Amino acid sequence: xxxxxxxxxxxxxxxxxxxxxxxxxxxxxxxxxxxxxxxxxxxxxxxxxxxxxxxxxxxxxxxxxxxxxxxxxxxxxxxxxxxxxxxxxxxxxxxxxxxxxxxxxxxxxxxxxxxxxxxxxxxxxxxxxxxxxxxxxxxxxxxxxxxxxxxxxxxxxxxxxxxxxxxxxxxxxxxxxxxxxxxxxxxxxxxx
Amino acid sequence: xxxxxxxxxxxxxxxxxxxxxxxxxxxxxxxxxxxxxxxxxxxxxxxxxxxxxxxxxxxxxxxxxxxxxxxxxxxxxxxxxxxxxxxxxxxxxxxxxxxxxxxxxxxxxxxxxxxxxxxxxxxxxxxxxxxxxxxxxxxxxxxxxxxxxxxxxxxxxxxxxxxxxxxxxxxxxxxxxxxxxxxxxxxxxxxxxxxxxxxxxxxxxxxxxxxxxxxxxxxxxxxxxxxxxxxxxxxxxxxxxxxxxxxxxxxxxxxxxxxxxxxxxxxxxxxxxxxxxxxxxxxxxxxxxxxxxxxxxxxxxxxxxxxxxxxxxxxxxxxxxxxxxx
Numbered sequence: 288x289x290x291x292x293x294x295x296x297x298x299x300x301x302x303x304x305x306x307x308x309x310x311x312x313x314x315x316x317x318x319x320x321x322x323x324x325x326x327x328x329x330x331x332x333x334x335x336x337x338x339x340x341x342x343x344x345x346x347x348x349x350x351x352x353x354x355x356x357x358x359x360x361x362x363x364x365x366x367x368x369x370x371x372x373x374x375x376x377x378x379x380x381x382x383x384x385x386x387x388x389x390x391x392x393x394x395x396x397x398x399x400x401x402x403x404x405x406x407x408x409x410x411x412x413x414x415x416x417x418x419x420x421x422x423x424x425x426x427x428x429x430x431x432x433x434x435x436x437x438x439x440x441x442x443x444x445x446x447x448x449x450x451x452x453x454x455x456x457x458x459x460x461x462x463x464x465x466x467x468x469x470x471x472x473x474x475x476x477x478x479x
Numbered sequence: 480x481x482x483x484x485x486x487x488x489x490x491x492x493x494x495x496x497x498x499x500x501x502x503x504x505x506x507x508x509x510x511x512x513x514x515x516x517x518x519x520x521x522x523x524x525x526x527x528x529x530x531x532x533x534x535x536x537x538x539x540x541x542x543x544x545x546x547x548x549x550x551x552x553x554x555x556x557x558x559x560x561x562x563x564x565x566x567x568x569x570x571x572x573x574x575x576x577x578x579x580x581x582x583x584x585x586x587x588x589x590x591x592x593x594x595x596x597x598x599x600x601x602x603x604x605x606x607x608x609x610x611x612x613x614x615x616x617x618x619x620x621x622x623x624x625x626x627x628x629x630x631x632x633x634x635x636x637x638x639x640x641x642x643x644x645x646x647x648x649x650x651x652x653x654x655x656x657x658x659x660x661x662x663x664x665x666x667x668x669x670x671x672x673x674x675x676x677x678x679x680x681x682x683x684x685x686x687x688x689x690x691x692x693x694x695x696x697x698x699x700x701x702x703x704x705x706x707x708x709x710x711x712x713x714x715x716x717x718x719x720x721x722x723x724x725x726x727x728x729x730x731x732x733x734x735x736x737x738x739x740x741x742x743x744x745x746x747x748x749x750x751x752x753x754x755x756x757x758x759x760x761x762x763x764x765x766x767x768x769x770x771x772x773x774x775x776x777x778x779x780x781x782x783x784x785x786x787x788x789x790x791x792x793x794x795x796x797x798x799x800x801x802x803x804x805x
Binding site for chain 1 (some may be wrong): 508536588589595596597605640659660661662663665666667668674751752753755756757765767770771772790
C-alpha cells in the first residue's frame with residue numbers, strides 16, 4: 288500500500304514538473320511578446336505576464352492629493368481580451384488592497400464589456416454605480432478617470448472608454464462629467 | 480470634375496441693428512450666401528483678396544457716412560469707470576444706432592429635485608446650497624441695470640442638463656455661470672475651483688474643432704445638403720467649443736474673485752468635460768464654491784455670510800470680465 292502511494296506521488300511530481308517546465312517556457316515567450324506589444328510611451332508602467340496570471344496596474348485616489356495612484360495586482364489571465372478587461376474592472380471596483388480610495392460603490396457589478404475595432408471599450412455597469420454614491424465633481428472625475436486611465440494604461444487596444452449603465456447610455460453619473468461621448472484617458476491625473 | 484465648396488460660417492451669436500441674420504443655402508448649380516438686413520437705408524462696399532480667398536463686405540447704415548460704427552459693446556466698455564463696484568453706464572456712444580441695453584447672464588444652480596448632487600456629513604445637499612447662492616447672485620447682479628439675469632431654476636425642481644444650456648441659448652445669453660458645491664471621497668479635500676469645458680469630442684469632431692480653435696469662433700462646414708441637419712445638431716451639441724478662450728478668461732476672473740473674498744484654498748482654474756457646459760453658445764464656466772464633503776466647508780456653505788461672499792465674488796468678477804474683454 289505505502290509503496291503504491293509513493294509511486295503515485297512520484298508520478299504526480301514528475302507530471303507536475305513537466306507541466307511547470309512547459310508553462311514556464313510558454314510564459315517566457317508570452318512575456319517577451321507582451322512587453323514589446325505594450326511599450327506605449329504614454330503608459331507609466333507596462334504590465335507583465337507570467338504563466339496563467341498577469342500583472343495589472345489599477346489607479347485609485349489617495350487621501351494625500353487629487354491624483355490617481357497606481358497599485359499593482361496579479362490577476363488570472365485570459366483567455367480573451369474581454370476576460371482581461373472584465374477582471375481588471377472587477378478588481379478596480381473591489382478597491383485598493385492598501386488604503387487608497389475606491390472609485391465606485393463596491394456593490395457595483397460588471398454587466399458586460401466589449402471593445403470596438405477603433406479602440407473604444409464599452410464598460411456596462413449595474414445601476415449601483417449611480418445610485419449608491421452622491422457624486423460631487425471631484426468624486427465623479429476620480430471615478431470616471433480611475434476607470435478610463437486604468438483600462439488605457441493596461442490595454443493597448445483601448446484608446447477611449449465609454450461607460451454604460453444597465454445596458455444604456457447615461458448623460459452623467461451624478462450631473463457632472465459628460466458620458467455621452469467616449470472618454471480619452473487623462474494621464475495628467477496620474478501621480479508621478 | 481467635382482468642385483468642393485468650403486464655407487466658413489461665423490458661429491458666434493452677434494447682435495446688430497442692421498443685420499438680422501446670416502445664412503447660406505445650396506441651389507441646383509450654386510451656393511447662395513445671404514445676409515438679411517433689418518432696414519432699407521444701407522450701403523455696402525466689398526473687398527476681395529485671393530490666396531487664401533477672402534471676401535470682406537462692409538455694411539453701413541445710411542446715416543453713418545463715415546467709418547463703420549465700432550462694436551457697441553466696446554464703445555460702452557470704454558466709458559466704464561475704474562471702480563469695479565460702479566455700474567457700467569448705459570450710454571449711447573456717438574454713431575451707434577441703438578446701443579445694447581444690457582448683458583444677459585444665465586445663472587445655473589446645479590442639480591435640483593430628485594437629483595440632489597453631493598451630500599454633506601451634517602446633511603446639507605448640494606442642490607440647496609447652489610440654489611441659495613444663485614438666488615443671492617441674481618439679486619446682486621440684477622441691481623446693476625447693465626445686466627439681465629435668468630436662472631435655470633428658482634426652486635427645488637429637476638431640470639435636465641440639456642434644458643439648462645438651451646435656456647441660455649434661447650435667451651441669447653452673454654455669459655453662463657453654473658454654481659456647484661464640490662464633493663470628494665477624500666476627507667481632507669477643500670477649497671474653491673473654477674472649471675471651463677475640456678472637449679471630449681470624437682476624432683471627427685476634434686478635427687473640425689481644431690480648425691475652429693485656430694480660426695477663433697469661425698466654423699468650417701463642408702456639408703452635403705442631405706447631412707446638413709445632422710451636422711448642425713452635432714455642432715450645436717458642441718457649441719461651447721467656439722468659446723473656450725473667453726470661457727477660460729472668465730474662469731480666471733472668477734477664480735481670482737473667489738480667492739480674494741472667500742479665504743478658501745485656491746484650487747485654481749481647471750478643465751473637465753462637464754455635460755452642462757457642452758451646448759452653451761457663449762462663454763461659460765462651472766464654479767465649485769467649496770467642498771460640501773468637508774465638514775468645515777459644509778458649515779461655511781450653509782452660512783449666509785459665505786453665500787453672500789460667493790455671490791459678490793462672482794458678480795465683481797463678471798463686471799471685471801466685461802471691462803477687460805470686449
